[in-house]
Amino acid sequence: MKKTEQLYEGKAKKVFKTDDPNYVIVDYKDDATAFNGLKKGTIVGKGVVNNKVSNHMFKMLEKHGIPTHYVEELSDRETVVKSVSIVPVEVIVRNIAAGSLSKRLGIPEGTKLKSTVLEYSYKDDELGDPMINDYHVYAMGLATPEEMEKIAEYSFKVNEVMTEYLKQFGIELIDFKLEYGRCNGEIILADEISPDTCRFWDSKTGEKLDKDRFRQDLGNVEDAYQEILKRLMGE
Ligand code: C5P
Incomplete structure (x- = not known):
């Protein structure tokens, strides 16, 4: 190709x-x-x-x-x-309070949520990706109810599978963002799943191994990215 x-x-x-x-x-x-x-x-x-x-x-x-x-x-x-046409809805899945959720709701970072939280935001840089709900999605014609049902189902499944998978590498999945696309009429997972789009904490020490090291000027940013690669793929 x-x-x-x-x-x-x-x-x-x-x-x-x-x-x-x-x-x-x-x-x-x-x-x-x-x-x-x-x-x-x-x-x-x-x-x-x-x-x-x-x-x-x-x-x-x-x-x-x-x-x-x-x-x-x-x-x-x-x-x-x-090649997909991206659904302009970012999906955020949260297991533990951190980032904008902690700020918005006053829940201390690191608090285990009683159940998984699913959030949507409208993918628009100029507006700063504002948070929306299903009603906004339909009102704006961003996706159909059938598509949103699939998106929610896949997102919860991704959370279950990734949370379990990452445990063996001593990584706790705090939260992450997903994007979906349309391909031949079907909804498929697109974009990326990486330390840029997920919060990964060391299961034992709680050390941040993701982009928060850059966002919060915590230092050892490159090392954290390499650590994730090493743990997952032995590289
Ligand atoms: O900032 P916030 O707490 O809302 O982020 C939740 C999760 O979504 C984090 O894992 C963050 O890395 C990811 N995210 C992203 N791209 C965005 C917003 C959030 O990957 N535009």
């Missing part, structure tokens, strides 16, 4: 067309942003970690019956994925 013109450049990835309209190539960058682009920086090696970790997770989730956009890893930073 041949990489052709660049389709899009986002904050953490570039997407290229290929000679087959059904597939695109994602190229993961080391650029890091936080707080809706207000904080910018570079995390050396992040692109490689996110590419490999994401592909590893997608392959594992496929085995558990979750359809994803993953096709083939081409290099350290590049992966062929199915």
Whole structure:
């Protein structure tokens, strides 16, 4: 498959067309942003970690019956994925209070939630990805009730499977963000699953092994990304 013109450049990835309209190539960058682009920086090696970790997770989730956009890893930073039309709804799944949930509701970081929380936000950089609910989704025509039912079902399943999977590596899954796309009329998991989009804490020490190290200037940012790669894939 041949990489052709660049389709899009986002904050953490570039997407290229290929000679087959059904597939695109994602190229993961080391650029890091936080707080809706207000904080910018570079995390050396992040692109490689996110590419490999994401592909590893997608392959594992496929085995558990979750359809994803993953096709083939081409290099350290590049992966062929199915071309999808992204549903402009970001899905956040939370097991333990942290980040914006702690801030918004005054629940101390690290508090175990009595049940899993599912949140949606409208994927729009200019508006700062505001939180919405199902009624907004239908009122704005972002997705159908059937699609949202699938999205919720898959998101809870991803949470169950990933939480269990990560335990063996001494990683606690605090929360994460998912994005879905439409491909041949079906909803499939798209975007990435990586330390950029998940909160991973060391199960024993509670050490943060994710992008919060960058957001909160905690230091050892690169080391945390490498640690996740090492634990999951022995690299
Ligand atoms: O900031 P907040 O606490 O709402 O983030 C919840 C989870 O979603 C975190 O794991 C964060 O990394 C992820 N997230 C993301 N992209 C966003 C917003 C949140 O990956 N635009």
